Amino acid sequence: MIASGRLAAIAVGLMAATAPLGAAASQGTADPCAGVSARDAKCSVVTVPENPSAREKHGARSGQAPSTRSGQAPSTRSGQAATAGARTIPIRVVVLPATGENPLPDPIFFLAGGPGQAATDLVRGFTNSPLRARRDIVLVDQRGTGGSNPLTCGFYRPEDEASGRFADFLPIDRVRACREELERVADLAQYTTAASVADLEAVREHLGYERINLAGGSYGTRLVLEYARAHGPRVRTMVLDGAVPPSAAAPAGFGVSAQQALDGILDECLAEASCAKAFPDVRTRAKELFARLRARPMQVRLPNEETTFTLTADHVAEALRYLTYTTQNASRVPLLIEQAHGGDPSGFLQALRTQRRGSPLGGLYLSITCAEDVRFADPDLVARDRETYLSDYRYRQQHAACAEWPRGAMTEASRTPVRSEVPTLLVTGALDPATPPSFAEEVAGTLPNSLLLKLPSGGHGFNGLDGLGCVNGIRDRFIEQGSRSGSGGRTRGHGGRDGHPDRTRRARAPARHGRPPSGRAPDRARRIASGA
Numbered sequence: 366m367i368a369s370g371r372l373a374a375i376a377v378g379l380m381a382a383t384a385p386l387g388a389a390a391s392q393g394t395a396d397p398c399a400g401v402s403a404r405d406a407k408c409s410v411v412t413v414p415e416n417p418s419a420r421e422k423h424g425a426r427s428g429q430a431p432s433t434r435s436g437q438a439p440s441t442r443s444g445q446a447a448t449a450g451a452r453t454i455p456i457r458v459v460v461l462p463a464t465g466e467n468p469l470p471d472p473i474f475f476l477a478g479g480p481g482q483a484a485t486d487l488v489r490g491f492t493n494s495p496l497r498a499r500r501d502i503v504l505v506d507q508r509g510t511g512g513s514n515p516l517t518c519g520f521y522r523p524e525d526e527a528s529g530r531f532a533d534f535l536p537i538d539r540v541r542a543c544r545e546e547l548e549r550v551a552d553l554a555q556y557t558t559a560a561s562v563a564d565l566e567a568v569r570e571h572l573g574y575e576r577i578n579l580a581g582g583s584y585g586t587r588l589v590l591e592y593a594r595a596h597g598p599r600v601r602t603m604v605l606d607g608a609v610p611p612s613a614a615a616p617a618g619f620g621v622s623a624q625q626a627l628d629g630i631l632d633e634c635l636a637e638a639s640c641a642k643a644f645p646d647v648r649t650r651a652k653e654l655f656a657r658l659r660a661r662p663m664q665v666r667l668p669n670e671e672t673t674f675t676l677t678a679d680h681v682a683e684a685l686r687y688l689t690y691t692t693q694n695a696s697r698v699p700l701l702i703e704q705a706h707g708g709d710p711s712g713f714l715q716a717l718r719t720q721r722r723g724s725p726l727g728g729l730y731l732s733i734t735c736a737e738d739v740r741f742a743d744p745d746l747v748a749r750d751r752e753t754y755l756s757d758y759r760y761r762q763q764h765a766a767c768a769e770w771p772r773g774a775m776t777e778a779s780r781t782p783v784r785s786e787v788p789t790l791l792v793t794g795a796l797d798p799a800t801p802p803s804f805a806e807e808v809a810g811t812l813p814n815s816l817l818l819k820l821p822s823g824g825h826g827f828n829g830l831d832g833l834g835c836v837n838g839i840r841d842r843f844i845e846q847g848s849r850s851g852s853g854g855r856t857r858g859h860g861g862r863d864g865h866p867d868r869t870r871r872a873r874a875p876a877r878h879g880r881p882p883s884g885r886a887p888d889r890a891r892r893i894a895s896g897a
Contacts, residue, residue: 398459401459401485401488402488402489402492403459403461403488403489403491403492405461405462406459406460406461406488407459407460407461407462408457408458408459408460409458409571410455410456410457410458410512411455411456411458411564411567411568411571412453412454412455412456413453413454413456413508413563413564413567414451414452414453414454415452415453415454415508415514415551415552415555416451416452416552416555417555417559417560417563419451452551452552454508454513454514454551455512455513455514456505456506456508456513456564456567456568457485457505457506457511457512457513458485458503458504458505458506458568458571458572459484459485459488459503459504460472460501460502460503460504460572461488461491461492461497461501461502461503461504462497462501463497463498463499463500463501464497464498465497465498465499468499468500468501469499469500470574470575470576471500471574471575471576471577471578471601472500472501472502472503472572472574472577472578473496473500473501473502473503473577473578473579473580473844474503474504474505474565474569474577474578474579474580475487475491475502475503475504475580475581475585476505476507476565476579476580476581476585476586476588476589477507477510477581477582477585478581478582478583478584478585478607479510479583479584479725479729479730480507480509480510480584480725480729480730480733480734481509481510481725481726481727481729481730482510482725483506483507483510483511483512483513483515483725484504484505484506484507484510484511485504485505485506485511485512486511487504488504491504495841496841496844499845500578500844503568503572503577505564505565505568507561507564507588507729508555508556508560508561508564508729509551509556509727509728509729509732510725510729513564514550514551515727515729516547516551516553516556516727516728516729516732517727517728518539518540518543518547518726518727518728518731519539519543520532520535520536520539520540520543520724520726520727521721521722521724522539531674531675531676531680533762534679534683534758534759534762534763535726535731535762535763535765535766537765537766537769540731540766540769540770541769543727543728544728544769544770544771547728548771551728552771553728553731553732553770553771553773554732554736554771554772554773554774555773556728556729556732556733556773557732557733557736557737557773557774557775558587558588558591558733558737558779559591559775559776559779560773561588562588562591562592562595562596565588565592566592566595566596566599569599575599576598576599576600576601577599577600577601578600578601578602578603578604578844579592579593579600579602579603579604580603580604580605580606581604581605581606582606582607583606583607583609583799583800583825584609584733585606586605586606586607586608586609586800586808587609587611589603589605590603590605590608590611590783590808591611591779591783593783593785593787594783594785597785597786597787600785600787601787601788601847602787602788602789602790602843602844602847603785603787603788603789603790604789604790604792604840604843604844605789605790605791605792605805605808606791606792607792607793607794607797607799607800607804607805607825608791608793608800608804608805608808608809609800609804609808610782610804610807610808611779611780611781611782611783612780612781612782612807613738613804614738614739614740614741614742614743615734615738615739615763616734616738616739616742616759616760616763617742617743617746617747617750617760618743618746618749618750619686619750619755619759619760619798619799620749620750620751620752620753620754620755620756620757620758620759621746621749621750621753622797622798622799622800622801623682623685623686623689623753623754623755623798624753624754624755625796625798625801626689626695626796626797626798626801626824627651627685627689627698627754627798629795629796630689630695630698630699630796631647631648631651631698631699633822634647634698634699635647635648640699643699643700644699644700644702644703647699647702647703650702650703650706651702651706651754653706654681654702654705654706655678655681655682655754658676658677658678658681659678662675662676662677662678663675663676663710664676665710665714667714676710676714678756679756679758680713680717681705681710681713682754682755682756682758683717683720683755683758684713684714684716684717684720685698685701685713685716685754686755686798687716687717687719687720688701688713688716689796689798689824689825690798690799690824690825690826691824691825691826691827691828692794692796692822692823692824692826692827692828692830693828694716694828695796695824697712700712701713701716731766731767731770732770732771732773734763734767735763735766735767735770735771735772736772736773736774736775737775737779739760739763739764739767740767740772741780742760742764747760782807782808782810782811783808783811783812784811784812785811785812786813786814787812787814788814788815788843788847788848788849789809789812789814789815789816789849790815790816790818790839790840790843790849791805791808791809791815791816791817791818792805792818792820792836792840793805793817793818793819793820793823794819794820794822794823794824794825794826794827795819795820795821795822795823796822796823796824797823797824797825798824798825799825800825802819805817805819814848814849815849816839816843816849818836818839820836
């Protein structure tokens with residue numbers, strides 16, 4: 366999943382930086398508010414058993430309510446216990462108090478994506494949010510992220526960044542090394558969605574909220590849905606941005622979804638006169654580019670670097686998929702395909718570098734996807750992926766990595782649809798390469814009080830779309846009213862007349878007219894040998 370930015374006000378897609386391989390998991394923090402930009406934030410650490418089966422015996426504890434900067438909660442160290450089964454871990458919590466008078470009692474919990482992003486890294490995006498006027502905003506670092514015993518892996522080492530850019534998505538030698546390092550401080554089989562649901566409930570109890578509103582993006586929607594399955598009466602509303610149904614088994618289907626998104630982007634280009642004039646053969650050029658690279662990878666040398674690297678079709682496919690995540694970056698795709706087809710893959714190399722620098726990929730990603738996704742991958746869907754530009758690259762990478770990683774338990778019930786009467790708003794992009802509209806439609810099918818907004822030209826993130834104000838307004842009204850009635854839009858379909866989400870469109874970008882954003886050419890990579 367590895368979501369990037371989605372709705373600006375939700376801000377669940379900000380990437381958490383990874384640390385070098387071998388960095389120890391967090392041993393807690395003496396200052397729970399360390400790095401928090403909001404001065405009025407209240408922070409604490411809730412201690413929970415690493416093994417959820419020990420929760421009834423040991424319970425969750427913190428020692429005090431969330432503390433402000435003037436009175437931080439005491440630090441909590443993971444691995445205190447003598448045995449792994451009795452180990453406790455910290456769960457970091459940041460509360461941004463409601464700013465208005467007479468705040469309402471039901472806060473908004475925002476759950477980050479990835480899996481692997483730290484929710485408390487998003488504080489800055491919520492500091493001035495209009496949602497704070499009447500409600501607290503609560504950010505909880507999921508176990509394995511941020512200040513909650515992070516399972517950090519440096520798969521793309523900074524000290525050899527150039528070669529790291531061209532490493533596999535999941536380099537097996539580094540997966541093994543990370544497992545060995547993390548197993549000293551964590552039972553990797555205990556870092557699952559179900560365990561995270563139990564942590565969230567412990568946090569809710571600790572903070573004393575009777576009912577909560579839940580919002581999440583991409584993987585975060587799985588966590589929202591599973592919490593609602595387990596603790597439905599505690600949930601007032603849900604906002605699902607890029608929903609992931611329980612039946613999904615990533616990365617099976619990644620290729621199909623990525624191809625559908627690319628086809629839609631190129632269709633939009635060819636339907637616009639200026640773009641069609643600049644790139645009339647872009648669809649053919651894309652096919653030729655991947656055919657050439659699969660037949661003969663390209664040798665490239667980067668500026669100011671002496672080493673020559675082999676650029677494969679898999680590298681370009683990974684970069685292209687990343688670019689299609691956000692509407693703004695997707696507008697560059699026709700130009701970058703044209704340049705790479707002509708022998709200059711600089712744009713794709715820069716995209717790959719950016720993606721790997723900001724990737725939340727780490728131990729939590731493997732613990733969750735190996736237990737809950739890869740093992741259930743549909744062979745027929747993987748076969749369909751092989752017919753796309755992405756092929757089955759991600760499946761091969763993740764399947765091999767999971768063979769090296771401990772796998773937690775998962776019940777069959779966790780793969781069944783979540784049926785709930787909780788009012789739910791689902792927002793999806795028509796060109797989302799990671800969580801396609803069909804995912805949101807499947808989730809909405811068992812949520813009778815749901816409202817589904819489908820944004821034309823929207824990707825996995827909506828940066829670059831005009832008209833987002835109306836979408837944010839629908840979301841705000843939905844949470845305020847606690848009902849789909851009067852929120853605007855049309856249930857389980859395209860945005861309708863009331864909410865006008867159909868008015869969102871891709872903002873015009875310079876790349877559509879044959880020149881890169883800001884008028885500057887990207888750093889050039891010198892082609893050493895033809896990929897033809």
